[in-house]
Amino acid sequence: MEETDAATKAVWAGEPKQAPHGATVMPVFHGVTYAYEDLDEWRAVALGEQAGHIYSRNTNPGVAVFEGKMAALEGAEAATSFSTGMAAISNTLFTFLSPGDRVVSIRDTYGGTNKLFIEFLPRFGIEAVLCDTGDHEAIEAEVARGCRMLYLETPTNPTLKVLDIARLAKAAQAAGVMVVVDNTFATPINQNPLALGADLVLHSATKFLGGHSDAMGGVVCGPSDLIRQLFHFREINGASLDAMSAFLLTRGVRTLALRVERQNQTAQVVAEYLRAHPKVAAVYYPGLPDHPGHEIARAQMKGFGGVLSFDLAGGFDAMAGMLKRLKLAHRAASLGSVGTLAGPPATTSHVELSAEERARAGIPEGLLRYSVGIESADDLIADLEQALA
Numbered sequence: 001m002e003e004t005d006a007a008t009k010a011v012w013a014g015e016p017k018q019a020p021h022g023a024t025v026m027p028v029f030h031g032v033t034y035a036y037e038d039l040d041e042w043r044a045v046a047l048g049e050q051a052g053h054i055y056s057r058n059t060n061p062g063v064a065v066f067e068g069k070m071a072a073l074e075g076a077e078a079a080t081s082f083s084t085g086m087a088a089i090s091n092t093l094f095t096f097l098s099p100g101d102r103v104v105s106i107r108d109t110y111g112g113t114n115k116l117f118i119e120f121l122p123r124f125g126i127e128a129v130l131c132d133t134g135d136h137e138a139i140e141a142e143v144a145r146g147c148r149m150l151y152l153e154t155p156t157n158p159t160l161k162v163l164d165i166a167r168l169a170k171a172a173q174a175a176g177v178m179v180v181v182d183n184t185f186a187t188p189i190n191q192n193p194l195a196l197g198a199d200l201v202l203h204s205a206t207k208f209l210g211g212h213s214d215a216m217g218g219v220v221c222g223p224s225d226l227i228r229q230l231f232h233f234r235e236i237n238g239a240s241l242d243a244m245s246a247f248l249l250t251r252g253v254r255t256l257a258l259r260v261e262r263q264n265q266t267a268q269v270v271a272e273y274l275r276a277h278p279k280v281a282a283v284y285y286p287g288l289p290d291h292p293g294h295e296i297a298r299a300q301m302k303g304f305g306g307v308l309s310f311d312l313a314g315g316f317d318a319m320a321g322m323l324k325r326l327k328l329a330h331r332a333a334s335l336g337s338v339g340t341l342a343g344p345p346a347t348t349s350h351v352e353l354s355a356e357e358r359a360r361a362g363i364p365e366g367l368l369r370y371s372v373g374i375e376s377a378d379d380l381i382a383d384l385e386q387a388l389a
């Protein structure tokens, strides 16, 4: 039986045909090492000639279930996982980039990714060229000038800018450039970058994939040859996904389609409510028809996602007052959880940047990011209404 729909894949893909004792849920293998009676078999597994596990920094049965599920959801041949989203990103950059290489990206990547570009890659002689996020022509021109990798994120954190993946992947292909897309905000339910021409798609599994703010992880999906190279680096680098986290993330992914469909709907309703509110200066959500990326998002996404951000007419002080009055939201970093999360980028995703760097990235100090959970939309709006009053 071939799973075709994402909701079905989320439940069934990657699951073992036969778990020990007929268990219907893959147990958590906390054991670090795997024993062999037969030396030839041991050697065959160690050399990768035979399926099996040697040591949990390399592979683990429950981690493999998570990876199989994610590969299926992204329509990829293979996937490899990491201890965090940032580990997925840094391992991808350090696997495929070498001294003298150029990587082209955008100013609005996740704050940690931006730090890799501006602080760490240059130390290894790798130049990161960061273009204005909405400027497709500038990105295409930099790709044509020559680079090793085009690194994209869409929608972006925290102002939800949208990039045309198919258009930029075409430009990259023409120049023989590898395309990597951070798909954390969209999730594979809403967007599949590989189908749009990307070579690799990665996620912070900590967000929507796990979905409950109780486990950290990262994953990269793509063709087997690229994933093999990445896995080889990660085995040695050591940023492996822990067995218990893999179990929690896998459990989260099984309900991913349900949660994301609900979060898409609620975020749309909340965005429309906020846009009509007199105290709100601007709402950033790709599902709004006047959002600059709306048409591209409509073409390349199946839903607009569960994250929006907005700026109050009263600036930082108004935002700080309103944030304090919210009852149905954790005032916390992160996004994509079953519970609504609200926080200003200045203290969450972009805390690594200075105020100056944030201003240069076009992030107003009074911006509030609002990641809707699976609560009722009516309750969330009533809460925003009293907090804004």
Ligand SMILES: *Cc1c(COP(=O)(O)O)cnc(C)c1O
Binding pocket: 084, 085, 086, 087, 110, 112, 153, 157, 182, 184, 185, 203, 204, 205, 206, 207, 216, 217, 218
């Ligand atoms: C959170 C996040 C990351 C980093 O993931 P961690 O799991 O926190 O390391 C990377 N990219 C995006 C878009 C994110 O939201």
